[in-house]
Each structure stands twice: as C-alpha cells, then as structure tokens.
Amino acid sequence: MKKTKKILFVVTVLLLAVLAAVSVWVTPWIGIWIILTALLSGLIGYVVLTLGSRGMEEDWEDDWEDMNQTEEELVLNYSSDFPLPFLAAEEDGTILGINKDMEAILHSDGKDKEIWDFFPKFDFKKSKQEVLIHDCVFDAFCSKAFQRRDGTYVYYLSLTGAEEKENLKRQLEEEQSVCGYLYIDNYDEVAEGLDDSQVSILTALLERKLNVYVADMGGIIKRFERGRYLLVLSNKALQEAMRKKFDILNDIKNTKAGNHIPVTVSIGLGVSEESLDEATKLGKAAIDLALGRGGDQAIVKEKDKYHFFGGKSSELSHNTKIRARVKADALEGLIRGADEVFILGHKNPDMDAFGSALGLYRIATDLGKQAWIVLTEVSVGIENLYRVVSEDKTYAGIFLNESQAVERISANSLLIVADTFVNALVDAREVLEEAEKVFVIDHHRKSADYIQNAVLTYHEPYASSTCELVTEIIRNLDDKVNLRPMEADGLLSGMMLDTKRFSVKTGAVTFEAAAYLRRNNADAARVQQLFRSELNQLKMRAATISRAVLYRDGVVISVCPDTSSRATVIAAQAADELLNVIDVEAAIVLCTVGEKTYVSARSYGDINVQMLMEKAGGGGHRTMAGAQFTALSVPEVIAAVKKAVDEYFEEA
Ligand SMILES: [Mn+2]
Numbered sequence: 324m325k326k327t328k329k330i331l332f333v334v335t336v337l338l339l340a341v342l343a344a345v346s347v348w349v350t351p352w353i354g355i356w357i358i359l360t361a362l363l364s365g366l367i368g369y370v371v372l373t374l375g376s377r378g379m380e381e382d383w384e385d386d387w388e389d390m391n392q393t394e395e396e397l398v399l400n401y402s403s404d405f406p407l408p409f410l411a412a413e414e415d416g417t418i419l420g421i422n423k424d425m426e427a428i429l430h431s432d433g434k435d436k437e438i439w440d441f442f443p444k445f446d447f448k449k450s451k452q453e454v455l456i457h458d459c460v461f462d463a464f465c466s467k468a469f470q471r472r473d474g475t476y477v478y479y480l481s482l483t484g485a486e487e488k489e490n491l492k493r494q495l496e497e498e499q500s501v502c503g504y505l506y507i508d509n510y511d512e513v514a515e516g517l518d519d520s521q522v523s524i525l526t527a528l529l530e531r532k533l534n535v536y537v538a539d540m541g542g543i544i545k546r547f548e549r550g551r552y553l554l555v556l557s558n559k560a561l562q563e564a565m566r567k568k569f570d571i572l573n574d575i576k577n578t579k580a581g582n583h584i585p586v587t588v589s590i591g592l593g594v595s596e597e598s599l600d601e602a603t604k605l606g607k608a609a610i611d612l613a614l615g616r617g618g619d620q621a622i623v624k625e626k627d628k629y630h631f632f633g634g635k636s637s638e639l640s641h642n643t644k645i646r647a648r649v650k651a652d653a654l655e656g657l658i659r660g661a662d663e664v665f666i667l668g669h670k671n672p673d674m675d676a677f678g679s680a681l682g683l684y685r686i687a688t689d690l691g692k693q694a695w696i697v698l699t700e701v702s703v704g705i706e707n708l709y710r711v712v713s714e715d716k717t718y719a720g721i722f723l724n725e726s727q728a729v730e731r732i733s734a735n736s737l738l739i740v741a742d743t744f745v746n747a748l749v750d751a752r753e754v755l756e757e758a759e760k761v762f763v764i765d766h767h768r769k770s771a772d773y774i775q776n777a778v779l780t781y782h783e784p785y786a787s788s789t790c791e792l793v794t795e796i797i798r799n800l801d802d803k804v805n806l807r808p809m810e811a812d813g814l815l816s817g818m819m820l821d822t823k824r825f826s827v828k829t830g831a832v833t834f835e836a837a838a839y840l841r842r843n844n845a846d847a848a849r850v851q852q853l854f855r856s857e858l859n860q861l862k863m864r865a866a867t868i869s870r871a872v873l874y875r876d877g878v879v880i881s882v883c884p885d886t887s888s889r890a891t892v893i894a895a896q897a898a899d900e901l902l903n904v905i906d907v908e909a910a911i912v913l914c915t916v917g918e919k920t921y922v923s924a925r926s927y928g929d930i931n932v933q934m935l936m937e938k939a940g941g942g943g944h945r946t947m948a949g950a951q952f953t954a955l956s957v958p959e960v961i962a963a964v965k966k967a968v969d970e971y972f973e974e975a
Contacts, residue, residue, distance in 0.1 A: 408461075408482040411468060412438045414447055414475050428456055428482065438480070447478050460484065499558040500599055501623075503592035503606025505533065508618035509649045510550035513582045516779065525580035532578065536571045540564060554592065554606075561592065561623065569621040569632040576619075583779055584653045587645075589613040590621035618645040647792070650764075650781040651799035657762055657779065658687050661737035664694040665728055665758070668750050669743035671891055673704040674853070675788045676742035676750075678817030679764070681712070681810045682793035683739050684721060689804045696721055697728040697751050703860075703892040704820075707853045708813055715809060725751040732757045739764065742789040744773045744782060745942070764792055766821075768933060768944045784944065787828040790817030794836040811845035816853045823899055827927060827946050860893055867897035867912060877908030878930065878968050882957060890914035891921050898925040909935070911964055913957060920960045922950040930971075938967035 408425035412418050416437035426432055429441055438445050442454045447465055454463045461484040468477045507513075507529070514522045533552065537544040540560035545553045556564070564571075569590060576585045591613050593605025609624040621632040658664060664687035668676030680696045687694035701709045712718050723731070728751060732738070738758035740749055744765045749755050755774070763777045766786040774780075786792050794814050797804050806814075818837060822829045825837075841847075856864075863885040871881035879901050883894040894914040901910035902925055909926035922939065924932035925947055932948040941950025952960045 405481065409479065410438075410481075411477060411479045413477060419477065425482070428461075430457075447476075454482070496558060499594065499596060500602055501554075501556040501558055501561045501592050501594050501606075502599055502602040503554050503590065504610040505544065505552040505554050505588055505590045506610060506614065506618075507550035508587045508589055508614070508645045509584060510586075512646060512649055513584050513586050516583055517581055521581045525578065525582060525586070528578050528580055529575065529586060532571070532574055536574070554590070556592070558594065561594065564621075565623065565630060565632070572619065572621060572633045583656075584649055587619035587649065589618045592621070592623045594623065594625045614645065618648070646781070646783065647795035648799045650779070651796040653779055654686070654762060654781070654796060655690060655800060655803070657737050657760065658690045658692055661692060661760065662733060662735040663731075663737075664692050665723075665732055665736055665738045665754060666694060666696045667738060667740050667754060668698075669745075669748045670750050671700070671702045671704070672698065672750065673702070673742075673817070674708060674813070674820045675790050675817035677705040677708055678813035678815070679741040679789040679793045681813040682790065682797060682806070683741060683764075685806055685810050686793075686797060686800065686804050687737075687739075690800075694721070695723045695728065695731075697723050697725065697754055699725050699750050703889040704895075707855065708816060711853075712809060712813075717807070725753055728754045729757050734759050736760070737762060740774060740777075741765070741793070743767065744777075744780065746772050746774055749774070764796075765789055766792060766944075767942075785830070787830065787833040788818045788821035790814040790821070791833055791836045794818070794839060795832070798836070798839050806840075806843040808844040808846065811840045811843045812849050812853065815840045815845040815847075816850045819850065819854075821947070823902070856896075860889060863889075863893045864897050864900065867893060868900055871897075871901055871904075871910070873907075874965060874968060876930075876972055877906055878911065879904070879907050879909070880911045880961065880964060881913070882961070883912055883914035886915055888916060890916050891923070894921065895923040895925075898923045901925075902927060911935075911968075913960055913964070915957060918953055920952045920955060920957060922952070922960065922964060924948045924950075935967055935971050938970050939963055 405422055405424075408422065408428050410418055410421040410425050410433060416439050418433040418436050418438060421429070421433040431441070441456070442463070445454065445463070445465075446452060450465055452463050452465070454461050461482040463480055463482055465478055465480045468479045470476050513525070517525065530546070533544055537554065537556070540556060540563060542554060542556035542560050544555075547553055572588065572590075575588050578586050589610060591606050591608070591610025593602040593607070593609055595601035595605055605624040605626075609622040609629070612624075612629070613620050613622045619633060623630040623632075664683075666680045666683045666687075668680055684694045684696055698709075713722070732754060736758065738754065738761045740755065740761060740763045742765055743749060744763045744767065746752075746755070755761065761774060761777045762779050762781070763774050764781040766783055766789050768784045781792060781796075783792055786795075790813075797806060815837060818833065818840075819825065822833060825833065837845075863883065867881050867883040867885075870884075871879045874880050881897065881901070883890050883897060885893050891914055894912040898910040898912040901907055901912070909924060909930040909932055911922060911924045911932075914921050914923075922936065922941065924936050924941075924943070926932045926945070928946050931945050933942065933944050936943055936948035936950045939950045940952075941948060943949055952963070955963070
C-alpha cells in the first residue's frame with residue numbers, strides 16, 4: 324500500500340512537470356501560471372500524501388505490534404472457546420494458559436506450573452500420546468502453535484476421552500445397584516378376617532402387582548419369607564421410583580379381595596457405591612426405620628442421608644404401632660360406613676371398659692355419627708366417673724339401657740364391644756345378638772367363648788388395657804378426633820386401674836399413651852378423685868385384708884365380709900392391695916353377692932392367675948383373672964380354689 328502511493332505521487336509530479344514544460348514552450352504566459360499551479364498542487368499533494376502516508380505507516384506499525392501480541396493471545400483466546408480440554412505451553416514446559424475443561428480435569432488452573440508437573444513423561448515431539456490423570460487414561464494431541472522470534476516454539480495440547488469418561492461415570496452411577504426390602508405391614512391382620520381361598524387370591528394379586536412394578540423398572544423382587552421380599556434395583560430405576568414418589572404404596576393399598584383392612588407395605592432401600600453388601604445393610608436400616616415409623620412408607624438410605632415417601636409422620640416405634648394405625652384406619656372406615664354407633668362394655672363394668680367407651684364415643688361422634696353407650700348397670704367401679712359424666716350436659720342422652728338399644732339398633736348400625744371378647748361377659752347380650760356389624764377391641768387373652776361374628780377384632784394381649792388401645796387409635800386419628808378433658812380422664816383412669824397405677828403390664832407404649840392423654844388435658848388429680856371410695860368401702864377393704872391367710876407358695880386367700888353390690892369391687896381392690904405385702908405373689912379374694920360367689924385373683928405375673936382361674940372354671944389374663952360360682956357355699960368355693968392352686972403348682 325505504501326509503495327503504490329509513492330509511485331502514484333512521483334508519476335503525478337512527473338506528469339505535471341512535463342505538462343508545465345510543454346505549456347511554457349507553447350504559451351509562456353499561461354505556462355508560467357500552469358507551472359506555478361502545478362508547483363503549488365505538487366507541494367500540497369506532497370504535504371498531504373507525506374502526512375497521510377506517515378499516519379498510515381504508524382497505524383500499520385501498531386497493527387503489526389498487535390498482531391505480534393495476538394499470536395500468543397490468539398492461542399489462549401482460542402483455547403477458552405475450544406470444545407475440548409486444551410492448554411498452551413512453551414517448549415520449556417511453562418504453561419501459558421489452559422481452558423475451563425482442562426482446569427476441571429487437572430484440578431488446577433496451571434498458573435506457575437510446568438507441563439511436566441501434570442504429565443511427567445510428556446514429549447512435545449509426539450503428536451499423540453497417552454497421559455494418565457487421576458487414574459484415568461486420556462489421549463493427548465500435541466502440535467506447534469507458532470514460532471517465537473528467538474526460534475523457540477509454543478505448543479498446544481488437547482485431550483480426548485474426557486467425554487467418554489463422563490459418560491462412563493454416569494453410566495456407572497445409573498447402573499449402581501440398590502438393595503433393600505419390601506414388607507407387607509399387616510399380613511396377619513388382613514388374613515385374619517379372610518378364608519384360605521381369599522388369602523391366596525389376595526396374595527396372588529399383591530405379588531403380581533409387585534412383580535410387574537419391579538420388572539417394569541428392570542429390577543428383581545424375590546420372596547424370602549411370608550409377606551417379605553428382597554428387592555434389587557438399578558439406581559436409574561430408583562430415581563424413577565423416587566420421582567413417582569413410590570406410587571406402588573397406594574397401588575397396593577387399593578388391592579381388594581374381600582379384605583376389610585387395606586394392605587399396606589413398607590419399603591427400605593439402600594444405595595451404596597461400595598458394595599452390594601453395604602447397600603443391603605443400608606436397606607435393612609431403612610426398612611427398620613420404616614416399620615418403626617408406623618409402616619406404609621418407603622425410605623431410601625444413602626450413606627448418611629434419608630429420603631422419605633408416604634406414611635404418616637407419627638414417630639411410632641413398635642410393630643403393634645402398625646396394628647394400631649391399621650386398626651384405626653379400619654375402624655374409621657367402619658364408623659363412616661355405619662348409620663350410627665353403639666358401644667358396649669362387659670358385665671360389672673370397670674373404669675377400663677367405661678373409659679374406653681367414652682373414648683370410642685368421642686371417635687364416633689367426631690367422625691360425624693350419632694353414638695350411644697349401652698349400660699345395664701352402674702357398678703361401684705365406675706360410679707364416680709359415671710356421676711361426673713352424667714352431670715355434664717355435653718353427654719346428655721348418651722346412655723341407653725339394653726332394651727332401648729335393642730329397639731334402635733338396625734342392620735346398618737355398628738356395635739363396638741370394648742374390654743372383653745367373651746360372649747358370656749358382654750354387658751347387654753341381646754344387643755350383641757341383634758347387631759350385624761361388630762367391632763371388638765380388647766386386651767385380654769383369647770379364650771374359647773369368643774365373639775365370632777365380629778367384622779373386625781383389635782385384640783392386643785400385650786397392651787396394658789383397652790383404654791391404651793383406644794388411646795392409640797385416637798392418636799392415629801389425631802387430626803379428626805379431639806378428646807375432651809373428661810374423656811381423657813376416663814381413658815387415663817382405665818389405664819391406671821388395669822396397670823395398678825403403672826406397676827404391672829406397663830410398657831413404653833402405655834406411658835406414651837398416658838403422655839398423649841396428659842397433653843389432651845387429662846388431669847392426674849381429677850383421676851385420683853375418681854378412685855376415691857367411701858369410708859364404709861375402705862373399712863370393708865381393711866376387713867378383707869385382715870382376714871387374708873397365706874395358703875402356699877406366696878398365694879394368699881381371703882373372703883370379703885361385704886355382701887352388697889360393692890362387694891366385687893372391694894374384693895378386687897383388697898386383692899390388689901394384698902400384692903403390696905412382702906412375699907405375696909398372688910392374692911385371691913372371694914365375695915358373695917346374692918346367689919353368686921365371685922373370685923378375684925391378682926398377681927405380679929410370676930404366678931399365672933389366668934391358668935389358675937381357668938382350673939376353677941374362670942378366666943382372665945396372667946396378672947388379673949376371676950371366676951364365678953353359683954350354688955356353692957363359701958367354704959366349698961375356697962376348697963375349689965385351693966384345689967386349683969395345688970394343681971397349678973403340681974403342674975409347674
Ligand atoms: Mn381391661
């Protein structure tokens with residue numbers, strides 16, 4: 324560009340000079356002017372061209388300088404956009420720059436580093452070589468970028484294989500095995516109400532659902548015990564199941580084959596990078612937690628992280644908790660499906676039966692149904708509680724006698740029998756006979772004469788009392804049922820009666836239930852008052868205790884002198900108190916009311932008074948049992964009792 328302009332300028336000046344010479348020779352006057360003009364234009368042209376070309380020349384020099392700098396930067400700028408891991412280095416190994424991808428692989432920005440720091444055996448002369456970075460092999464491609472003025476070269480280097488490595492890693496993660504367990508929470512409860520063929524149909528339906536669900540995800544499910552399965556999934560399948568929030572939980576719940584109780588399952592899965600064994604251990608921890616939280620949920624456990632799906636947020640801790648939840652759901656269903664609810668206790672009701680009835684009344688009422696408590700008598704055991712309840716207007720009209728109940732009960736009524744499952748002990752037998760739908764809730768051990776036509780039975784011999792079971796149900800329906808203080812008092816008093824104030828049959832669940840009642844305004848002082856007795860009653864109790872005789876092996880026997888309707892309660896209280904005597908293992912107290920002689924037997928559990936009373940024709944459970952005799956004199960009953968005690972010890 325510079326040369327062409329100079330030539331152009333010289334040619335122009337020469338042309339003007341020739342033109343001037345010719346003009347002077349032809350017409351001197353005009354020629355002089357032309358010469359002057361030419362000289363002037365030449366001068367101006369020269370100045371303009373010289374200045375202009377000098378400016379251009381300077382610009383060009385700058386450009387040249389820029390180009391010189393850019394050559395290095397170009398490589399580096401290029402590198403930042405380069406779609407592969409990339410670096411530029413001097414031939415002495417000094418790293419000039421690296422891009423983000425390379426930085427991620429090397430875990431370094433390369434500043435003040437040499438290429439040998441990363442690839443000790445790197446050779447610039449090889450255009451392709453393998454390099455090892457963090458145990459991974461990459462292909463490194465090397466080529467000359469440009470030559471410096473001093474003759475040295477700048478090289479650039481790129482890596483391939485990084486993307487494949489990423490894919491491989493992702494694939495490994497996806498294929499990572501997930502192990503764990505799937506348990507049917509309530510197999511026994513569901514099977515209880517079904518005949519064998521229904522159980523097989525239900526099992527087949529459940530297993531088909533489970534198999535299809537797991538097979539669709541490309542996993543394996545294998546039964547290793549009844550209602551228990553081992554699960555193996557890929558991590559990819561797990562992610563999918565988690566995304567769908569383990570919809571199998573609901574799917575299983577909707578399985579119907581004549582069962583009244585919905586089937587629920589718990590799933591515990593473990594994810595481990597280390598080994599299958601580790602994943603299985605995590606899965607076991609997860610299923611244990613799922614069961615501990617009440618079942619009907621899925622838990623996924625990674626190293627130190629849990630993911631929860633489904634289930635209720637209650638913090639329950641035992642398998643009986645699952646039963647409580649399941650039975651609560653089932654009872655709710657029965658109540659909602661009924662027109663009205665009748666509640667029945669046992670003969671000669673105690674605070675456990677009556678307190679339970681109050682709790683069940685609240686459940687039915689808060690679920691929107693009219694409910695009645697059927698009572699044939701107000702026994703001494705419940706009279707204090709009965710009095711405060713009947714004085715409260717809230718409970719006006721909730722009590723029915725046997726004939727009133729029989730009149731009202733219909734085919735679509737629900738009858739709840741509390742605190743007994745023995746036909747003969749039910750308070751109003753006619754009502755039981757009329758009822759078509761019966762729900763039984765009890766904590767006594769099973770015996771032969773049980774209520775057979777129950778739609779559903781909640782029978783938990785490990786529970787302290789029926790009040791504890793009712794409280795557990797209410798806890799599970801917490802959002803739907805609001806206990807009133809008096810009902811909480813009633814439930815707590817029943818629990819205290821049957822546990823002898825938390826000294827026998829008292830488990831962790833009992834205290835949890837008591838704590839729940841306390842939170843719902845049960846008042847220990849008010850409950851204490853419910854246990855108060857009249858002076859006469861206290862005197863009778865003392866008289867009974869004073870007559871006690873040690874028969875054998877820690878068994879004391881006594882007879883209550885009272886013959887009023889209170890006698891049975893006094894006898895039971897005296898038996899309870901006799902247990903406070905050192906060396907007494909069991910206390911048996913007789914009393915006579917009218918034609919009948921009643922026997923109350925109590926123990927701390929070492930002697931099984933249930934077995935003892937069964938020998939005398941009665942029943943009950945390990946720590947609390949009784950029997951009735953008609954048309955036998957007191958001495959004859961004492962003889963029968965002693966015979967039973969002897970037999971018991973001979974067998975033991
Ligand atoms: Mn009871």
